Amino acid sequence: MPATKETVEAQNFITQFRCLISPEVAITFVSSPSTRPYASLALSITNCSFKMRVSLLCLLRLHPAATAIMASSSSKEPSVKKPVLYGYAKSSCSWRVRAAFAAKNADFECRYFNPYEATAEEKAQFALLNPLGQVPILMIDGHYLSQSVPILEYIEETVPGPRLLPKEPGQRAQVREIVELINSGIQPFQNPSVAQRHSDDPNKQKEWQVYWIEKGLTALEAVLTKTHGKCSVGDEITLADLCLVPQLFASRRFGANMTKFPLCVKIFDDLLELEPFRKTHPNNQADTPDESAPI
């Protein structure tokens, strides 16, 4: 078809999105559906499941040339794809998700995205998937999910394997209490993007991070005295452990005084011996940076 302003724009847009789309997904321009006054070009998106196609189209519709984009139908059977996790090795929230899949013995694929290293253009593309621009994002069952805790809940509800939330409601609430304590009481404050808004001075940033980490771990230490067994709550791995392990690893890296939190450290050390945490450890990933990397 002749190149119009819309087709060129849409083609560029798709090229940009290649880093987020599975390489096997074929996207081609097929015709100009002149019978449809509202659309000036058509795309065929194949080699991916119907749900994935819908997600892709939702994504493409965000583009200014959106009214010019539509999909041709494909007779292909929906294909079952591995979930894809966008994140980076040392992101504690990404580790939560890696460990959830590993605890379920489920296969998934990691794709590297680090907001701290991304170019402005990459950030702008990524913001279409998560307007906060943060990782992790999980592409699963045709959805793009952001926010690690709902992602963990989704995995628990849909992926077969050992359960990660206890049956008993009281224990389940304890698990969620620990998850929330870490997820909203500690992790956001240690985020370098937050510390950098607090001060330009790296020493003051570190002071800020350590203050909030130690405040949160003081609370966690107290909660764990009431809930722990071999794990954070009882003796089985739960969502609480999926949050605790990455948090303890990050706390040490950010310079907290870990000797103040012996119970947290004991549970952390014991959990690190287990396969789901060993396999998904940040020092053991395809994109593991060298030790001196700050983030």
Ligand SMILES: N[C@@H](CCC(=O)N[C@@H](CS)C(=O)NCC(=O)O)C(=O)O
């Ligand atoms: N509540 C979010 C927090 C996500 C988050 O803070 N991710 C960090 C990496 S662990 C990030 O992407 N930071 C970059 C930024 O804040 O710009 C979640 O649980 O997914």
